[in-house]
Amino acid sequence: MPTIxxxxxxxxxxxxxxxxxxNNHPYVTKxxxxxxxxxxxxxxxxxxxxxxxxxxxxxxxxxxxxxRLTNPFFTHLVESLEDRAAEYGLQILICxxxxxxxxxxxxxxxxxxxxxxxIIMTSIENNWGQIEEITMNGPIVLCNEYITGxxxxxxxxxxLEGGYIGTHHLIQKGHTKIGYCxxxxxxxxxxDRFEGYRKALxxxxxxxxxxxxxxxxxxxxxxxxxxxxxxxxxxxPTALFTGSDEVAAGIISEAKKKGLHVPGDIAVIGxxxxxxxxxxxxxxxxxxxxxxxIGKKTMEVMIELLSKKNQSDEHQIYELPLQLIARESS
Amino acid sequence: MPTIxxxxxxxxxxxxxxxxxxNNHPYVTKxxxxxxxxxxxxxxxxxxxxxxxxxxxxxxxxxxxxxRLTNPFFTHLVESLEDRAAEYGLQILICxxxxxxxxxxxxxxxxxxxxxxxIIMTSIENNWGQIEEITMNGPIVLCNEYITGxxxxxxxxxxLEGGYIGTHHLIQKGHTKIGYCxxxxxxxxxxDRFEGYRKALxxxxxxxxxxxxxxxxxxxxxxxxxxxxxxxxxxxPTALFTGSDEVAAGIISEAKKKGLHVPGDIAVIGxxxxxxxxxxxxxxxxxxxxxxxIGKKTMEVMIELLSKKNQSDEHQIYELPLQLIARESS
Numbered sequence: 001m002p003t004i005x006x007x008x009x010x011x012x013x014x015x016x017x018x019x020x021x022x023n024n025h026p027y028v029t030k031x032x033x034x035x036x037x038x039x040x041x042x043x044x045x046x047x048x049x050x051x052x053x054x055x056x057x058x059x060x061x062x063x064x065x066x067x068r069l070t071n072p073f074f075t076h077l078v079e080s081l082e083d084r085a086a087e088y089g090l091q092i093l094i095c096x097x098x099x100x101x102x103x104x105x106x107x108x109x110x111x112x113x114x115x116x117x118x119i120i121m122t123s124i125e126n127n128w129g130q131i132e133e134i135t136m137n138g139p140i141v142l143c144n145e146y147i148t149g150x151x152x153x154x155x156x157x158x159x160l161e162g163g164y165i166g167t168h169h170l171i172q173k174g175h176t177k178i179g180y181c182x183x184x185x186x187x188x189x190x191x192d193r194f195e196g197y198r199k200a201l202x203x204x205x206x207x208x209x210x211x212x213x214x215x216x217x218x219x220x221x222x223x224x225x226x227x228x229x230x231x232x233x234x235x236x237p238t239a240l241f242t243g244s245d246e247v248a249a250g251i252i253s254e255a256k257k258k259g260l261h262v263p264g265d266i267a268v269i270g271x272x273x274x275x276x277x278x279x280x281x282x283x284x285x286x287x288x289x290x291x292x293x294i295g296k297k298t299m300e301v302m303i304e305l306l307s308k309k310n311q312s313d314e315h316q317i318y319e320l321p322l323q324l325i326a327r328e329s330s
Numbered sequence: 331m332p333t334i335x336x337x338x339x340x341x342x343x344x345x346x347x348x349x350x351x352x353n354n355h356p357y358v359t360k361x362x363x364x365x366x367x368x369x370x371x372x373x374x375x376x377x378x379x380x381x382x383x384x385x386x387x388x389x390x391x392x393x394x395x396x397x398r399l400t401n402p403f404f405t406h407l408v409e410s411l412e413d414r415a416a417e418y419g420l421q422i423l424i425c426x427x428x429x430x431x432x433x434x435x436x437x438x439x440x441x442x443x444x445x446x447x448x449i450i451m452t453s454i455e456n457n458w459g460q461i462e463e464i465t466m467n468g469p470i471v472l473c474n475e476y477i478t479g480x481x482x483x484x485x486x487x488x489x490l491e492g493g494y495i496g497t498h499h500l501i502q503k504g505h506t507k508i509g510y511c512x513x514x515x516x517x518x519x520x521x522d523r524f525e526g527y528r529k530a531l532x533x534x535x536x537x538x539x540x541x542x543x544x545x546x547x548x549x550x551x552x553x554x555x556x557x558x559x560x561x562x563x564x565x566x567p568t569a570l571f572t573g574s575d576e577v578a579a580g581i582i583s584e585a586k587k588k589g590l591h592v593p594g595d596i597a598v599i600g601x602x603x604x605x606x607x608x609x610x611x612x613x614x615x616x617x618x619x620x621x622x623x624i625g626k627k628t629m630e631v632m633i634e635l636l637s638k639k640n641q642s643d644e645h646q647i648y649e650l651p652l653q654l655i656a657r658e659s660s
Contacts, residue, residue, distance in 0.1 A: 044463065044466070046439070046442040046443055046467075047443065069399075069405045069408060069409060069424075070402060070405045070406055070409060072400060072402070075399045075400045075405055076400055078399060078426070079399060079400060079426070082426060092426075093423055093424075094399075094423075094424040094426075096408070096409070096412060096422075096424075109376070112376040113376055113377065133374070136374070137376075219605070220605045220609060221605075246605075249606075249609045250609070252609075253608065253609045256611070275549070275550045275551075275576075276579075276606060276609070278550075278583065279550060279579045279580070279582075279583045279606070279609075279610055280609055280610060280611075281586070281610075281611050
């Protein structure tokens, strides 16, 4: 492996001059610069980025924490963040927390140990108290998920409205027995979405049946499980608000296997408007999340924060709207 | 921001002693170690990882290059690689090349600039000639994709067999007019898979109709486009080998929109056996890729390479089998 001394001796210059060229110092003549570049090329010498980062105290890298990379919502969100980051010459480090508190903290420490310049959290596993001290080391922006007491900027969707318009749509279709699927961890997002569901029911004088609240529901297979649980109930819901297109797809697929009609026997409403929503049959009624817009806005907030010398305590909340896409499953 | 000098002065020890504690040197008494740890905790001091990496010349991080993060095949593969890496205390850096030569080279330079210890490539955009020089800087392992002339270890699937068993299955179902969808970039993987298709056709005295070869086909929307192209043809294929469950799902969805029967009017075979294969109707006949196994094996090969002091020129090819899953779309 060639060293900086090898470059210096091949170029016939001092190590200090080579170092100045590598670090783009002013006051190096064009001729010397060319001699150094030629020598580096000939020797296949590349400056060590750990050393460079140490000098300039920045990495041009933003960590993006996602809870489940195999959920298409998050991969599309990451793509949108990446597109915007690339325009500013920033790299994205994608961190898959798997809904794990310990993994999340390990990734957050990337900011403490200066391996990234900032962190975007699309999910939150730990209490804010544990995360807060890390905000001293650089900017954290919340994207999608949010949490009470967080003193950082966030870009989010109007989840209360999402829960409301989905449930209200099912009520308008004549349903009074409406079940609800969710992850099971009480976050800002899940609290507000559930509040929208509750509010829509209450608006029609309907109350929540706790037997119809399904927890720990994330994937196609979880959706299959929910449908199986329902079919063993004596008093069944006639409609389901699922919070996820994948879960809804699993419910629909399993219902058809059992000879149930969707929406006749069970109506289903998804969340996201992923490509799968138009591929399954019946096509999925869902709540469209503006993934591209939320990613773009989040990265812009991050770039704004990185350009400020002193982080202020000021933080802003940006809330984007959701939209009901009515198809055939409801 | 506290510095190493602040830690030293609070602990009442020299900077050199603090440094020895941070770097886990032997010959530091337990008492001094505790004094330093307490001072670090009190001050909220965290060692700068760029500085640490510089000293130990390793990062415990492996970059994984994927061509399209929104393809579930790659997110499931990344999860499998991550699971195995975590067991060895290694981190994964997920790099989305978007099938772009320039982005791929930028990510490969992470190895040159010592920001990662090794690289796993699940796709290859540049010629091997351009990638080869980077193998001097650390281990590269190919996973899934492969390329002629690559002098590194690779873990791959038997793509020739995949192309063959899929096409042979369609022939057995009575089809003689079989179209073929693919990305359009001639790689080791795509060459072999196509060769399997060709071989199966030739075995029955059938030849390739170039009008039925569809290029640049990756997503659900691309599948819709292929079906629309076919429906405008005078002489149409009656079956399609798609190379992707998402493409197959798009073809099936669009066929049904047009009132075509699957498999009666057009038979379709996917590739991967992703969750979507069992959710669409008719359920998708597909080639199951052992994603979990290929990820596990690849990470084991990488860990083996990292444990060797001197990289040898020796490299190995591990080939895993594929399996036909016959359902209703064929």
